[in-house]
Amino acid sequence: MNTIADxxxxxxxxxxxxxxxxxxxxxxxxxxxxxxxxxxxEIAAHVDSSVSVAKLAAMVSSLSALSExxxxxxxxxxxxxLMIDAxxxxxxxxxxxxGARKRxxxxxxxxxxxxxxxxxxxxxxxxxxxxxxxxx
Amino acid sequence: xxxxxxxxxxxxSGARLRSELLFRxxxxxxNTRTQDTWTFCDASNEADVVLCGNGTPNEAVPRKSGxxxxxxxxxxxxxxxxxxxxxxxxPIRITDVIALLDAASxxxxxxxxxxxxxxxxxxxxxxxxxALALRDLFANGSPDVHGIEANDQVLYxxxxxxxxxxxxxxxxxxxxxxxxxxxxxxxxxxxxxxxIRELEQSGALPKPINALLWRxxxxxxxxxxxxxxxxxxxxxxxxxxxxxxxxHTPGELRLTPYLVRAPRTLDELETIGKISRAEVxxxxxACALLDLIEVKAPVSQVGSVIAKTxxxxxxxxxxxxxxxxxxxxxxxxx
Amino acid sequence: xxxxxxxxxxxxxxxxxxxIAAISEIPPVQTDVTNNDRPAHAKATTTVALDYGEVTLPxxxxxxLYGTPGQSRFDFMWKILSEGALGVIxxxxxxxxxxxxxxxxxxxxxxxxxxxSRAIVGVGRCDTHPVPGIDxxxxxxxxxxxxxxxxxxxxxxxxxxxxxxxxxxxxxEAAEADEALS
Numbered sequence: 001m002n003t004i005a006d007x008x009x010x011x012x013x014x015x016x017x018x019x020x021x022x023x024x025x026x027x028x029x030x031x032x033x034x035x036x037x038x039x040x041x042e043i044a045a046h047v048d049s050s051v052s053v054a055k056l057a058a059m060v061s062s063l064s065a066l067s068e069x070x071x072x073x074x075x076x077x078x079x080x081x082l083m084i085d086a087x088x089x090x091x092x093x094x095x096x097x098x099g100a101r102k103r104x105x106x107x108x109x110x111x112x113x114x115x116x117x118x119x120x121x122x123x124x125x126x127x128x129x130x131x132x133x134x135x136x
Numbered sequence: 137x138x139x140x141x142x143x144x145x146x147x148x149s150g151a152r153l154r155s156e157l158l159f160r161x162x163x164x165x166x167n168t169r170t171q172d173t174w175t176f177c178d179a180s181n182e183a184d185v186v187l188c189g190n191g192t193p194n195e196a197v198p199r200k201s202g203x204x205x206x207x208x209x210x211x212x213x214x215x216x217x218x219x220x221x222x223x224x225x226x227p228i229r230i231t232d233v234i235a236l237l238d239a240a241s242x243x244x245x246x247x248x249x250x251x252x253x254x255x256x257x258x259x260x261x262x263x264x265x266x267a268l269a270l271r272d273l274f275a276n277g278s279p280d281v282h283g284i285e286a287n288d289q290v291l292y293x294x295x296x297x298x299x300x301x302x303x304x305x306x307x308x309x310x311x312x313x314x315x316x317x318x319x320x321x322x323x324x325x326x327x328x329x330x331x332i333r334e335l336e337q338s339g340a341l342p343k344p345i346n347a348l349l350w351r352x353x354x355x356x357x358x359x360x361x362x363x364x365x366x367x368x369x370x371x372x373x374x375x376x377x378x379x380x381x382x383x384h385t386p387g388e389l390r391l392t393p394y395l396v397r398a399p400r401t402l403d404e405l406e407t408i409g410k411i412s413r414a415e416v417x418x419x420x421x422a423c424a425l426l427d428l429i430e431v432k433a434p435v436s437q438v439g440s441v442i443a444k445t446x447x448x449x450x451x452x453x454x455x456x457x458x459x460x461x462x463x464x465x466x467x468x469x470x
Numbered sequence: 471x472x473x474x475x476x477x478x479x480x481x482x483x484x485x486x487x488x489x490i491a492a493i494s495e496i497p498p499v500q501t502d503v504t505n506n507d508r509p510a511h512a513k514a515t516t517t518v519a520l521d522y523g524e525v526t527l528p529x530x531x532x533x534x535l536y537g538t539p540g541q542s543r544f545d546f547m548w549k550i551l552s553e554g555a556l557g558v559i560x561x562x563x564x565x566x567x568x569x570x571x572x573x574x575x576x577x578x579x580x581x582x583x584x585x586x587s588r589a590i591v592g593v594g595r596c597d598t599h600p601v602p603g604i605d606x607x608x609x610x611x612x613x614x615x616x617x618x619x620x621x622x623x624x625x626x627x628x629x630x631x632x633x634x635x636x637x638x639x640x641x642x643e644a645a646e647a648d649e650a651l652s
Contacts, residue, residue, distance in 0.1 A: 065517075
């Protein structure tokens with residue numbers, strides 16, 4: 001399992017886990033969420049057992065890095081959000097970094113959640129996490 | 137240090153009987169620890185080293201012909217060992233005798249060097265002699281240090297770790313070049329423990345032997361295969377040589393993947409590598425010295441996959457990547 | 471216009487980005503991020519998606535050079551990048567804790583390409599870390615029923631990177647020639 005065994009991150013992981021749990025619990029169209037470091041380690045996750053959290057965390061970090069590289073090469077500034085629109089749902093990736101601590105929040109939605117609703121929910125969750133972590 | 141593996145003779149002249157007897161008995165004990173093997177001889181004109189008693193003038197000692205002789209005044213030895221002046225005063229200690237004899241060995245070796253017979257620029261069989269000596273040594277895989285001596289040069293090898301070293305003062309390239317040019321059969325011998333200790337103290341560091349074997353194989357071939365490898369044999373390479381460390385030609389690079397994939401004859405390798413028979417032999421010899429070659433029984437010419445006069449015929453339609461590789465090579469300057 | 475892919479793989483710090491930079495005609499595109507796994511790897515940053523370089527060939531053809539992420543959690547990228555690859559260059563850091571295990575992992579991951587004779591293993595830092603020797607790597611590959619050239623290289627030297635390509639290309643040609651004759 002891709003986790004960082006560093007007790008310094010335990011508090012951060014607890015905060016992230018609480019917000020991820022809350023996000024999934026309050027939105028029926030949101031199937032799951034993962035917060036990962038940009039180098040592919042899981043910080044917190046709430047997904048069903050059919051999804052490999054470790055693999056998702058690694059993929060999320062690759063996608064995020066590719067998104068950043070494409071934005072840089074295309075001269076459109078730093079990448080912020082990334083969306084994958086699939087047949088039966090969406091994956092939204094948003095930056096959730098605080099200072100030097102780089103994170104990605106990835107949220108899996110099904111088609112019951114509109115894009116607008118999903119974006120609003122994910123960004124709200126991100127802001128709540130950042131407020132709490134920056135306040136530490 | 138630089139002279140080794142020799143049997144030398146020592147005599148005593150004009151010394152008291154007690155001193156001579158003492159020295160004789162010490163020689164028996166010291167012989168397991170000296171650089172060379174020393175025997176006592178009665179005739180001082182036959183000796184390499186003559187220990188002269190108090191007051192015996194040097195000119196009074198009958199000299200060995202050729203002047204390769206060291207006279208040691210027992211009353212005031214000026215032999216220098218490790219930068220310290222050594223005096224063989226009574227009571228004579230065994231360690232002093234050993235130091236004295238080893239210092240004498242070094243001096244004798246230094247004197248012998250300028251008088252060595254000049255070697256031909258390219259001696260027939262020279263590198264083969266050296267290469268074969270190396271091959272035989274490495275075949276036994278001994279963990280002991282062995283010396284290979286030829287052409288007045290000495291190379292120390294440890295077969296088990298496939299490494300070699302020369303003395304601190306010796307230049308590796310120069311030593312190896314002279315050994316490769318040697319017309320004499322290389323002499324090998326196992327070093328004694330104290331010699332190994334001295335080598336270690338001299339700061340000599342073992343280096344991998346492969347580049348040396350590789351060079352011996354290439355430079356000693358002169359168009360022939362090593363004994364044990366037949367002109368009609370097929371050769372199979374167990375693995376790629378480490379071209380990151382070993383010098384190689386474009387032709388050798390070309391034929392190596394074919395040699396790895398299947399046994400090949402010399403004719404086939406000439407065609408594939410687009411190199412001469414002599415170059416193929418040199419490459420096979422070098423690989424054989426590195427224990428990379430497997431020899432397979434010859435097959436009839438009829439069964440040969442690629443005949444010398446028939447170039448490799450490749451069905452172009454089955455080549456997926458080969459076509460573009462030339463372009464990539466050209467662009468990258470390979 | 472045709473495109474060809476060369477893959478550079480190996481664990482973090484093995485020199486994939488350096489090797490690509492040695493031959494790419496463009497500055498390599500990198501996807502490096504902060505490395506949080508410092509106990510395992512001392513490097514400050516790590517590649518999480520790919521490194522990319524390219525070489526323009528005649529007639530507008532392209533040779534694309536891809537570096538994979540090193541860690542096995544990114545093995546999905548290894549599969550994506552190796553699809554249709556001309557060949558794979560496995561870079562090993564001989565100062566790593568278990569370089570033979572590293573090689574086994576990558577040879578296994580790229581087994582299809584390796585068994586088609588389109589791979590080479592380059593072992594770095596052999597001068598300072600001579601053990602395990604090249605023989606051991608060859609033996610380990612043989613135990614996996616794979617035959618692959620193993621060379622000691624310093625990828626900071628362009629000629630060493632070119633040597634690996636040259637060996638790789640000769641292998642590919644020999645394999646295709648043999649296949650055509652069979």
